[in-house]
Amino acid sequence: MNKRVILKQRPDGIPKKEDFEVRVDALQLPLKQGEILVKVEWISADPAQLVWISGVKSYMPPVRIGDTVRALGVGLIVNSHAAGFKVGTYVSGLLGWQEYCKVHVSKIERIPKNVNPSLFLGIFGITGLTSYVAIKVLGKVAKKQVVVISTAAGAVGSVAVQIAKKQVVVISTAAGAVGSVAVQIAKAEGCKVIGITGTASKVQWLKDIGISEVINYKTDNVASSLKTLCPEGIDLYLDNVGGEMLDAVLLNAKKGARMILCGAIQSYGQKKAQPLYMYPLVISKSLKMKGFIVTDYQNKFEEGLKYLGSLYEKGNLKYKEDVVDGLENAHTALQKLARGQNDGKMLIKVLHEAPKL
Template identity: 40%
Template sequence: MGKMKEIHLVKRPETTPTNEHIQLVDAETPEQSEGEVLVKPLYISVDPYMRGRMSNTKSYIAPFELNKPLEGGAVAQVVESSHEDLAQGDIVTGMIPWAEQAVVPGDSVRKIDPSLGPLSPTLHVLGMPGLTAYFGLTDIGQPKEGETVVVSGAAGAVGSTVVQIAKIYGCRVVGIAGTEEKIDFLKELGADATINYKTENVKEALKEKCSEGVDVYFDNVGGDISDAVYPLLNKFARIIQCGAIASYNKPGDQGPRMQMHLIKSSALMKGFTVGDYQERFGEGLKRLSTWLQEEKLTYKETVTEGFENVPDAFFGLFKGENIGKQLVKVADPE
């Protein structure tokens, strides 16, 4: 048995998570049983939804357990295998515990071919965030050519993919983000208009940049930004409720009374998680990889190096530090 490090949830946060809640701890390398594999993470994904799993509340996914490793999407390499379809050295992706080495059921990961290109996009544009953007926008949003699509959190992993897919569908896209660097990125992606919510009056800017109203609102943030969008909804607008990071660390946060806006516009507002579309992941990945090959889709990554920096990378999500997908590079494949 060797020594290694794990990252545990040691206390449930009530507001913003800090080092008091997540800690690096010493552990023994785990042993595997039949059908399991020992893996070493190469890239670890940190995502806003993980904040919900830190609270002990009923949700669409079980909460993290205290004094056990957190887990999330990762690309990993098989160190030892007791699974017939996986061999030492294989590269896999799946939900992996935050540990320098972890044992997972072989059936819970899928093998990826490293010859097809870089490994990291498996965790964003060709993974959960890309699928979230694709199904949320196309299935709930039903974008049509010439419509105005507003995207909040537009420079993040999901938002930046939504901006580009909306452009592929011929929409006029207004992207909202919080730094000039992010605004520049949105312009590179082809956004027709942008709003920096930290330096502009969002309400006034939206009125000006959505002079013909809003047909589709892809909401990654909730909070005050969304309050400013609702009065501009056009007849039969669609609101895709994907995230609400503005409220994740504010227990009991209450927003506007939006029923009147929905009634007046006959708008549809639908919440979802990407798991709702599990049966159709193949279709989504095919579309996304085709667009990537055709250079209709691009991506940006913010990569932090070192396993011990996973918590800081996660905390940075709530300060808006990342552009595109926030990843942590733990190791190179051997």
């Protein structure tokens, strides 16, 4: 028997308990060639899921009514009909809101044994890779950016002064799963990092991980705070919000700055996105605005994981997990995410009360 949670109806705004239904039904066994049975241990709650269940056409088809809720997860192989995928191996993939997942091995990835498996939903999963792609691949942030400035002010004539230019990087939902990794990457690359977040405890946590400049968008005016914190302007912005916050950053962007659009959480599940007004600045400031889907950058995943692993080993990649227990409570993980109330990477711990097989 397999306990799973299906989508009963499309949420109107923030998902409610009534939008989902717990089902217990028999697993369709035996396994076919190439299939494995995974005992799901951890499920990831991600903003993209709010889009998937909303019915909006996106880079993935919407979750259909009656289908198991789509979600990334990690779990243990408990039965295998695939060479090279032994029982006892941890895997990650779109396992869904369920206790057991029968899946073809072409759709999953093996994960190493020596690291806590939930990290492969966080800093070493799509979350961390999203931050990597945003900051390093698309944001092109790199250490030791040197600008050579020639000056004729010296007594001995013109001299060339080398100045290591500090890039100004602004990150929204900075205490979130993607944001906090992005913050630490930008910091490791020697940038001046400004984090934007929404609660005093998140401000504190960002300061704990070494980001001294934090804006609380619920109590501070974002546009004027940015002006004070970086009068020289912003080079790179990682946006997870859209609307007003993106407008505030556009107002403070440096000429030629990059705006990497990673999410628009304020607009997920809404009929209409929050309006954007400052987009004509994209022209007058010669800005580049780039959106991306992390799965389009699979060719960067290997270098990304190496990079994140090295940051972690040096103790420069801190993280927090916010865990909801049990599939019955899985919807509360999405609620916390939609309300910005999660404190770290939002996860669901699957409780296998009694052996089902």
